[in-house]
Amino acid sequence: MSNQPILEIKNLHAGVENKQILKGFSLTIYPGEVHALMGLNGSGKSTLAAILAGREGYDVTEGIVKYLGKDLLELDPEERAREGVFLAFQYPVEIPGVNSTYFLKAALNEVRKHKGQPELDAIEFLALVKEKVKLLDLNDDLLKRSVNEGFSGGEKKRAEIFQMAVLEPKLAILDETDSGLDIDALKVVSSGVNKLKRADSAQLVITHYQRLLNYIIPDHVHVMADGRIIKSGGKDLALELEAHGYDRIVKAAAVTA
């Protein structure tokens, strides 16, 4: 049972109208693993995240995506979320007038309903929030405000991780959660992410920077260029990237291809 991958992507080709973005992307993630996905701007990382989360507007032309053995692409985005797919957005949107705590309670209760668990009432939910706030060292004033409204870049990222902590997903995709964070925030966020690591869940961490991987230690590092993974390795691959840049890897991959 533990051998079943959480996520299995095979030869995924996808894009927006007239533009192919993913060109044969493959990746398998097992429970308990942390994968780092690195790559040049525009190589298709956020597109991958969006397709996994179910955003409209992308055409999948080839390949399969299995989540816990099921065809992920068949599910509506809210069903994916309820099944445990979580995307920490690169650019979280603001929802004016919608209280953050209220929003998150609604989200959690959707997940719970889906699992056949009783919904939490306001008091139970606040107790849970308190516990998670401590875990992540979050400024809980943010929770009294509207969803992401007027949050600083760093606050938005922290709030995403906080939501993740409350929702306890099986597969968390963090899209450049580190960018825009100062070093202290980076430490807080990554230690939060580490604390949320569980044997039965997995994380796909999208980043440009090795520095994040000093705090979130990946089991696997993948380098992406032009819509697919061109090299995979252990955490040392990130160091190699940092030292030599993408160029060498991209060229080497071109030679072997």
Place this chain on the structure above:
Amino acid sequence: MSTATDTIEDLVKTEYKYGFVTDVETESAPPGLSEDTIRMISRKKNEPEWLLDWRLKSYRHWLTMTEPTWQKAHHEKIDYQAIVYFSQPKPRKDAPKSLDEVDPKLLETYEKLGIPLRERGRLAGVAVDAIFDSVSVGTTFKKQLGEKGVIFCSFTEAVHEHPELVKKYLGSVVPYTDNFYAALNSAVFTDGSFCYIPKGVRCPMELSTYFRINAANTGQFERTLIIADDGAHVSYLEGCTAPMRDENQLHAAVVELVALDDGEIKYSTVQNWYPGDENGKGGIYNFVTKRGLCKGRNSKITWTQVETGSAITWKYPSCILLGDNSKGEFYSVAVTNNYQQADTGTKMVHIGKNTSSTIISKGISAGHGQNSYRGLVKIAKSATNARNFSQCDSMLIGSKCGAHTFPYIEVKNTTASVEHEASTSKIGEDQIFYCNQRGIETQDAVNMIVNGFCKEVFKELPMEFAVEAQKLLGVSLEGSVG
């Protein structure tokens, strides 16, 4: 934090649930309008001569007027001779003396609507006057209110019991000459609520009127008059529903508010008349004149409205700020879905010194709905240091609906400060996707985003009604996306 999604969720899936018809024996006049109709109404109500005279004057004036056409709402010509102007549940004896004498079917109707007239249940802290078609069927909590000297009764009763007050204030804020529908209402109004809060009294509970149109082909013309004497405070709520019928029905009410020195009136409406079906068939024409007069110094009138129903809504709850330092406020949420049309807004007329007004309007259009904000801010020469702040936000859901803003500003005093802000936004796909990604389905996401958009208005509503209003939004936006 509120509990909205749970409730919205259930309600999103329901259709207009107030669309049932109550099977009670009614006594109705034949359709048609003439001086005889008016005399008949007046006779039925046993009215004093002065009131009949006033009605007839109104009627004669109405005959000289033509229907307004300037509003941005289109409808077939109304045949005023096809409307029934008087319909009442057949009285069991005379008029019911107490709720025990009210037809149990009527009580049941209100129970179904969630408005228990027996003095218990969900609205236990709220005194209710229920208007069924043209007449008041019962007012609750009379005794408790009476102890404080608060008069809260049907208009008909007020005419008999407190003629001096009615005579003094009827038509003092909205004269019968005011506009076409106000003149019509003045001629044929059948009942409504009357409320007087004596000097220095804070009304101990929320007062509420619940309007229900039941009979077919009937117009509802009610008249509400609320007076807050010196230093008096009152919060008043109005709710309305009607059965689903294929024909359009006319509702042309007049509401007059008067606040004397230091008096405060907060008037909240949750309007949920039948809006017609998804093809635009049927529904209520809601052509209402609502106006408040801040007559005394430091007086204050607040209009809060949540307009989700009606095929066409045409109303501009207004404030005349006559007393120095008086304040007028208007908070509005208007939703149009399917083929609904709303042309609504306010007028703030500053006459006294240091008067101030606030306008917050949120228009939401979905389907083929058309939503117009029309507002006038008028600062008279005498209104030194008058201040106004207006904010009109529109939200569009889908691409076939429309939002329009018509702000008119007239300033005759240079010390005035008038600020106007406006915005139009489309409900963002990014926002919806964000909610989806957290497990919230699209319709719930829309409700949530829209409720967030309306928050500044909802917070002005009494708690219970805020929840009600959120539910209503959910219902009226049902099917607006996806």
